[in-house]
Amino acid sequence: xxxxxxxxxxxxxxxxxxxxxxxxxxxxxxxxxxxxxxxxxxxxxxxxxxxxxxxxxxxxxxxxxxxxxxxxxxxxxxxxxxxxxxxxxxxxxxxx
Numbered sequence: 586x587x588x589x590x591x592x593x594x595x596x597x598x599x600x601x602x603x604x605x606x607x608x609x610x611x612x613x614x615x616x617x618x619x620x621x622x623x624x625x626x627x628x629x630x631x632x633x634x635x636x637x638x639x640x641x642x643x644x645x646x647x648x649x650x651x652x653x654x655x656x657x658x659x660x661x662x663x664x665x666x667x668x669x670x671x672x673x674x675x676x677x678x679x680x681x
Contacts, residue, residue, distance in 0.1 A: 652659050 648659060
């Protein structure tokens with residue numbers, strides 16, 4: 586078991602720092618730059634995929650066109666997206 590207290594926190598932070606300390610793995614600046622870029626590019630691609638999914642479901646399941654036709658009688662239904670996003674987060678939670 587992991588002990589509670591400062592030692593556990595220090596151990597976790599040291600593990601995190603060792604994983605991201607590219608200088609200790611290699612001294613080649615080009616290789617370090619490639620690793621950092623690939624890590625950030627991967628993260629940005631996941632964020633873009635998530636946002637495009639939210640945009641698609643917002644456009645697909647909303648009443649935006651109807652709301653544009655009758656803005657005083659119909660309220661926008663952006664709230665429809667949130668149950669879909671919640672189900673998607675549950676699904677992702679099951680994968681990991």
